[in-house]
Amino acid sequence: MQIKLTYNRRSTHPVEVGNICIGGDNPIRVQTMANTSTNDIDASVEQARRCIEAGAELLRYTTQGLREVESLSQIHEQVLTSVPLVADVHFQAEVAEAAAKVVEKVRINPGNYSKDASKLEERFLRLLDICREYGTAIRIGVNHGSLSERMMDRYGDTPEGMVESVMEFLRIAWAQQFMNIVISVKASNTRVMVDTVRLLVKRMARERMDYPLHLGVTEAGEGEDGRIKSAVGIGALLADGIGDTVRVSLSEAPENEIPVARDLVNYFADPHSPRYTGEVTAEVLDQIGDRPTIRYSSMEDDWQLFCLQAAAECGRLLWEYSAGEIELCNPSFSETKLNFLGKDILQASRVRIYKTEYISCPGCGRTLFDLQKTVAEVKKATAHLTGLKIAVMGCIVNGPGEMADADYGYVGAGRDRISLYRGKECVLKNIPQEEAVEQLLKLIESDQNGK
Numbered sequence: 238m239q240i241k242l243t244y245n246r247r248s249t250h251p252v253e254v255g256n257i258c259i260g261g262d263n264p265i266r267v268q269t270m271a272n273t274s275t276n277d278i279d280a281s282v283e284q285a286r287r288c289i290e291a292g293a294e295l296l297r298y299t300t301q302g303l304r305e306v307e308s309l310s311q312i313h314e315q316v317l318t319s320v321p322l323v324a325d326v327h328f329q330a331e332v333a334e335a336a337a338k339v340v341e342k343v344r345i346n347p348g349n350y351s352k353d354a355s356k357l358e359e360r361f362l363r364l365l366d367i368c369r370e371y372g373t374a375i376r377i378g379v380n381h382g383s384l385s386e387r388m389m390d391r392y393g394d395t396p397e398g399m400v401e402s403v404m405e406f407l408r409i410a411w412a413q414q415f416m417n418i419v420i421s422v423k424a425s426n427t428r429v430m431v432d433t434v435r436l437l438v439k440r441m442a443r444e445r446m447d448y449p450l451h452l453g454v455t456e457a458g459e460g461e462d463g464r465i466k467s468a469v470g471i472g473a474l475l476a477d478g479i480g481d482t483v484r485v486s487l488s489e490a491p492e493n494e495i496p497v498a499r500d501l502v503n504y505f506a507d508p509h510s511p512r513y514t515g516e517v518t519a520e521v522l523d524q525i526g527d528r529p530t531i532r533y534s535s536m537e538d539d540w541q542l543f544c545l546q547a548a549a550e551c552g553r554l555l556w557e558y559s560a561g562e563i564e565l566c567n568p569s570f571s572e573t574k575l576n577f578l579g580k581d582i583l584q585a586s587r588v589r590i591y592k593t594e595y596i597s598c599p600g601c602g603r604t605l606f607d608l609q610k611t612v613a614e615v616k617k618a619t620a621h622l623t624g625l626k627i628a629v630m631g632c633i634v635n636g637p638g639e640m641a642d643a644d645y646g647y648v649g650a651g652r653d654r655i656s657l658y659r660g661k662e663c664v665l666k667n668i669p670q671e672e673a674v675e676q677l678l679k680l681i682e683s684d685q686n687g688k
């Protein structure tokens with residue numbers, strides 16, 4: 238059965254963020270997040286320049302407190318371009334309120350916006366008033382693993398719980414006719430991320446809301462695996478016509494994220510892309526065994542582009558047709574290479590697990606160690622542990638919650654200090670970083686030997 242490849246963008250209202258617009262008929266925007274300390278103005282400005290040169294249309298900064306808000310205003314003055322800045326705020330509503338007076342957009346997390354549920358509405362209304370006065374946009378950003386206790390008690394860490402966390406805030410904003418909001422719902426598990434965004438879109442449609450969406454797979458990792466995982470999750474939604482701005486989160490320099498996001502967006506939204514010129518076909522082959530096979534054929538001769546495009550198309554088709562295999566056809570690449578890529582896509586879609594699964598955050602101003610180097614060390618030491626999910630997270634504040642369903646976690650606990658987790662349980666606290674990989678291996682080995 239030949240599968241028709243189409244693209245009909247979900248209708249949304251435009252949201253003004255500084256002098257760009259997200260949603261409506263505007264192009265799908267590409268953004269990234271700094272991994273410098275926000276208080277290191279020179280490093281942040283230098284990095285901002287590299288990201289803008291790479292094509293970033295928005296730049297986000299971790300904003301832990303009022304000191305970072307002040308730093309943001311200095312970064313803002315020095316990044317003399319039209320690229321809007323976004324403050325990423327957790328835990329402190331007063332920081333979001335202060336940041337809203339300084340930057341073009343503030344990201345808040347409903348899971349930690351207000352501990353006191355009875356004050357949530359009052360506090361959020363105050364933020365809406367400030368944003369209205371200063372023309373600031375808001376991102377309501379929910380992540381799998383960081384729901385409020387109230388939502389966890391009621392729904393558990395489920396798509397329903399994530400959607401309800403967003404809707405609670407949206408209903409307040411909608412009643413005030415505050416439209417300058419973009420929403421994101423992210424998870425490291427691509428299937429969970431896609432199912433949750435689809436559910437959110439249905440729920441918004443039921444309540445006649447048309448807020449635009451920011452797409453991303455959290456803790457996607459780095460290298461080819463990180464790119465394939467991001468393409469599976471983001472691609473499935475872009476193919477649905479969902480998505481108005483995209484961030485590909487890689488445990489690499491933020492400027493590396495931009496071309497990946499741009500290639501994905503172009504593939505779906507550009508009518509001249511190979512998807513629409515007949516150079517790509519997808520079909521479902523006769524059932525072999527108990528599940529069908531997806532055959533994806535392409536003439537794309539650039540390996541990086543082919544990987545992204547195949548992952549973006551095949552992940553969603555695997556789910557939609559309950560398929561269990563992928564057959565990739567491309568005359569430019571060897572059968573061995575295509576077979577490995579097929580397996581990587583099956584793993585990124587969580588259809589089959591062939592190797593160790595890594596979950597690693599992109600790092601931000603909260604990261605106090607060399608994340609990229611550490612991810613490489615952990616990968617080297619644990620590559621033989623097929624089937625295990627191992628997380629490497631930059632900070633203790635958000636890391637443990639957001640490392641999703643990892644079996645083990647390596648989490649930054651302070652400068653050159655690491656805590657090790659078994660699932661959600663912290664088993665070794667604040668150990669020196671130079672011992673951490675060895676201790677992680679010992680922990681896993683002792684668990685596997687049943688000690």
Ligand code: SF4
Pocket residue numbers: 598599600601602603604630631632633634635636639
């Ligand atoms: S887990 Fe911590 S260090 Fe990593 S991106 Fe999230 S907030 Fe930043």
